[in-house]
Amino acid sequence: MDAWQVTFVTLFVGLAATLAAMTWLVQRQRSGRSRDGLREWCLGLGLQVLAWPLFAVPVTVAGGAAQALASGLLLAGLAAMLRALLRSLQARPAPGGPPTAVVYLPPFALTLALSWPGQAPEQRIALFWGAALLTLLLGMRGPLRGIGRGRPWxxxxxxxxxxxxxxxxxxxxxxxxxxxxxxxxxDASITVGQQLALAYFLVAPLFATFAFVLMQFERQQRWLEGLAAEDALTGIHNRRAFVERAQRRLSRPDGDGLVALLMIDADGFKTVNDRHGHAVGDRVLAAVADAMRASLRTYDIAGRLGGDEFCMLLMGVSPGEALQRAEALRRAVATHPVRVDGDVVAVTLSIGIAHVRAGRETELDRLLAIADRRLYLAKRAGRNRVIDRDVEVAMPPTPA
Ligand SMILES: Nc1nc2c(ncn2[C@@H]2O[C@H](COP(=O)(O)OP(=O)(O)OP(=O)(O)O)[C@@H](O)[C@H]2O)c(=O)[nH]1
Structure with a gap:
């Protein structure tokens, strides 16, 4: 490549690297999910910025070693960007992606192969494009999974x-x-493939970086929204998020529109805290939330209203099904004591259920009040039970 072409491409890739580096510097101050991917993306572009000037060194110098190194660096840059993409797409923040050795092995092998003496230039060019294709195909396997499933643009x-x-x-x-x-x-009479390759090397890093930075911002935003909606102790919705989502569900009935609201409270939880300590109490609350999560179906919602009080909104359930599911949850918690550091903590739940047919008139507050009243009845009737209607409850006999 001549010096002008090299300068041009280096400038474009350098611009993309600067954009990515500036975004990374801004994101570095914040906690969140987008920093790791950005750092590796910057590294990938940085390696490419190093590679391009080496292509201006004539192939006759040192047996084409500079060209071999440039090809290796270019490929390493591509591999780093692909790993950055994979890491950013992962559902959970994790060191993920293929290990460093695997990512950089093909570029290293390519550099060695291209430096091998006695090769024809045609072979070297084919080797480079073959290795680049392999790196892309291997790196794209992860990101391509689920591309059609509602991914943001x-x-x-x-x-x-x-x-x-x-x-x-x-x-x-x-x-x-x-x-x-x-x-x-x-050169002067470039083929279609070469024209495309040149265009790609010029603009793809810049466009890809724009899209990658937007993608990181968007993911960061979603992560923050998730945090704001989550109860930190149990991982299910907090009160605000539960109320918001439940109201939305109630105003948009699906199918027959039958809905049940379960108000759930741990029995004698104060005693658990007093006897085992607050930290063990926290683990018990998390275990109750786990049991609730396990019983959720696709459109149901679970939340912690505060303290030891939880709520579930079950969609599309008849009164009989709601009662069955509440009973199953109560039994699951009652028969699986929580084990914490050698302590075995038994806990039971009282549950009140309110039923409604969802529609525009449905008020969540009214539903909550009904479920709460029935929860109170379950407590009065002796705890560890489910009540789904307003019944006369006989007070248990007071111990003599
Ligand atoms: N460990 C822990 N305890 C909490 C938390 N939030 C509230 N609590 C405690 O949960 C207990 C709630 O007790 P209550 O619901 O009033 O009463 P209870 O002992 O469960 O009795 P009943 O509900 O009548 O069966 C209180 O002792 C609170 O201090 C929390 O985040 N972690």
Whole structure:
């Protein structure tokens, strides 16, 4: 490549690297999910910025070692960006992605292979495009999974840009195998594949970085919204999020519109705290939430209203089914004492149920009040039970 082409491409990739680095610096101050991916993305672009000037060194110098190194660095940059993408797409923040050795092994092997003496230039070019295609195909396996399932558009854009790069590599490899060329990568009479490759090297890093940065902001936003809606101790919805979502569900009835609201309270929880300590009490609350989560179906909602009080909104259930599911939850908690550091803590639940047919007139407050009244009845009737109607409750005999 001549010096102008190299300068041009280096500038474009450098611009993308600067954008990514600035975003990373801003995100570094915040806690969240987007920093790891950005750091690796910057590294990938940085490696490419280092690679491009080396392509200006003539192949005759040191047996083409500079060109071999440049090819290896370019590939390493691509691999780092692919790993950054994979890490960012993961559902949970984790060190994830393929291990470092695996990511950088192909670029290293390529550098060695290209430095091997006695190769024809055509072979070297084919080797480079073959290795780039392999890196892309291996790196894209993870991100491609679930691309059709409601992914936000910045994520799709990044994946598509990498997909386009794979097509360009395939085309260049094909051209090179059919009609081998030995000249500089982008000489005067460039082929279709070379034109595409040049365009891709120029603009793809910049567009991919725009989309990647947007994708990170969007994920960060969703993560923050998730945090704001989550009860920190149990991981289910907090009161505000539960009320908000429940109100939304109630105003949009599905199917027959039958809904049940369960008000759930741990029995004698004060005694658990007094006897075992607050930390053990916390673990018990988390175990109750786990049991609730296990009994959820797709459209149900669970939340912690505060203290030892929980709520569940069951969608599309008849009164009989709601009672059955509440009983199953009560039994599951009563028969599985929580084990904490050698302590066995038995806990039971009292549950009040209110039924309603969802529609515009349904008021959550009224439903909560009914379920709360029935919960109170369950407590008065001796606890560890489910009540789903307003019944006369005989007070248990007072111990003499
Ligand atoms: N460990 C722990 N305890 C909490 C938390 N929030 C509230 N509590 C305690 O939960 C207890 C709630 O007790 P109550 O619901 O009033 O009464 P109870 O002992 O459960 O008795 P009944 O509800 O009548 O069966 C209080 O002792 C609170 O201090 C929390 O986040 N963690």
């Amino acid at each position: 910045p994520e799709r854009a990044v994946i598509l840009i990498f997909g386009g790069a794979a097509v360009v590599c395939l085309l260049r490899l094909f051209e090179q195998l059919v009609a081998p060329r030995s000249g500089p990568a982008f």
